[in-house]
Amino acid sequence: MSVGWGFVGTGRIAGEVAESLALAKGGHLASVASRDQERAEQFAGKHGAASAYGGADGVERMLADPGVDAVYIATTHPQHYAPARAALLAGKPALVEKPMTVSLAATQDLFDLGAARSVFVMEAYWTRFLPGTVALLEQIGAIGEVRSVHADLGFPAPADDRRFHDPAIGGGSLLDLGPYPVGLAVTLLGPAVSVQAVGSLTASGVDRQVAMALEFANGAVAALSTTMVAQAVAKAWIEGSEGRIEIDRELHSVPGFTVTSKDGQTHHDHAVEHGYTYMLEHVHECLASGLTESPLLGRKYSTDVAEIFEKVLTQVGVERNRESIPD
Numbered sequence: 001m002s003v004g005w006g007f008v009g010t011g012r013i014a015g016e017v018a019e020s021l022a023l024a025k026g027g028h029l030a031s032v033a034s035r036d037q038e039r040a041e042q043f044a045g046k047h048g049a050a051s052a053y054g055g056a057d058g059v060e061r062m063l064a065d066p067g068v069d070a071v072y073i074a075t076t077h078p079q080h081y082a083p084a085r086a087a088l089l090a091g092k093p094a095l096v097e098k099p100m101t102v103s104l105a106a107t108q109d110l111f112d113l114g115a116a117r118s119v120f121v122m123e124a125y126w127t128r129f130l131p132g133t134v135a136l137l138e139q140i141g142a143i144g145e146v147r148s149v150h151a152d153l154g155f156p157a158p159a160d161d162r163r164f165h166d167p168a169i170g171g172g173s174l175l176d177l178g179p180y181p182v183g184l185a186v187t188l189l190g191p192a193v194s195v196q197a198v199g200s201l202t203a204s205g206v207d208r209q210v211a212m213a214l215e216f217a218n219g220a221v222a223a224l225s226t227t228m229v230a231q232a233v234a235k236a237w238i239e240g241s242e243g244r245i246e247i248d249r250e251l252h253s254v255p256g257f258t259v260t261s262k263d264g265q266t267h268h269d270h271a272v273e274h275g276y277t278y279m280l281e282h283v284h285e286c287l288a289s290g291l292t293e294s295p296l297l298g299r300k301y302s303t304d305v306a307e308i309f310e311k312v313l314t315q316v317g318v319e320r321n322r323e324s325i326p327d
């Protein structure tokens with residue numbers, strides 16, 4: 001069976017994921033919902049979806065479409081929660097862009113709902129499924145016990161880019177870029193037992209840049225940062241008791257890394273095109289197996305990350321869009 005996907009949102013990432021879906025085994029684009037009928041139709045025409053639903057009730061009408069088996073949410077961050085919740089209530093599996101929501105409570109609520117209704121839900125942290133990450137996790141034992149992670153990500157965001165500056169759509173460097181450095185640390189070390197953050201805010205009240213110091217249960221630490229005002233190195237260092245691994249470029253897509261251990265130094269190249277196909281095929285396999293959660297990227301990962309984000313934003317003084325946070 002081919003999973004018929006309904007996309008919510010017609011922006012940049014929706015287009016890129018639609019291109020990867022066209023190449024992925026086990027699924028196809030069935031439908032799209034947008035706030036605007038014309039945008040929905042344009043997207044459907046470009047990417048070959050059979051139906052397009054625009055307007056305030058677009059998501060609701062798309063969810064009633066029998067051709068839609070699963071929903072991919074590609075709206076701006078605070079606008080993930082409502083359509084994801086609606087999808088799960090309609091019994092349709094939901095793949096939700098990262099950051100999954102803008103609060104720990106909202107992320108927990110989506111997993112609670114998925115579990116209660118036996119409906120699959122997952123955060124679209126595509127990096128976890130890329131060949132570079134899979135290879136890195138295979139190599140991690142070569143450096144002994146992981147003792148620290150350092151990762152930085154960011155670039156100067158255009159002053160007129162609303163997505164980075166407007167608090168109503170989750171602006172700021174952390175929510176946009178943090179899923180990568182924080183996601184790497186949580187993938188390797190699990191939940192943080194201590195979170196300390198400093199940062200500076202824009203005139204609109206979102207974080208320009210953030211520096212985070214995290215501690216984990218085994219005594220490991222992480223030094224992570226995100227910025228939307230500087231050209232960051234986009235690298236990561238993972239330091240272990242017997243060696244280290246450097247992700248030497250593009251930390252978000254792990255195209256290559258170098259392992260330095262007692263056996264010497266090895267370089268690993270894993271650059272790929274259409275990287276979202278790996279995540280999409282994983283979801284197709286989960287759905288074919290009747291799972292309600294991914295065995296690789298489930299509730300634990302997403303709530304561990306959401307808890308760190310919530311603490312950092314509170315410490316730095318960023319007000320979140322309350323509409324998208326459950327009472």
Ligand SMILES: NC(=O)c1ccc[n+]([C@@H]2O[C@H](COP(=O)([O-])OP(=O)(O)OC[C@H]3O[C@@H](n4cnc5c(N)ncnc54)[C@H](OP(=O)(O)O)[C@@H]3O)[C@@H](O)[C@H]2O)c1
Binds near residue numbers: 175
């Ligand atoms: N996995 C990745 O590699 C990756 C990369 C980039 C972004 N993302 C995530 O994907 C999400 C979307 O990012 P993007 O770069 O695609 O953003 P974008 O180009 O601005 O698109 C966002 C879409 O959200 C919809 N939307 C719904 N409510 C909105 C509102 N109040 N204001 C503005 N747009 C609204 C719009 O679609 P309609 O106008 O059709 O309703 C818009 O096209 C974000 O959560 C981001 O973190 C993931």
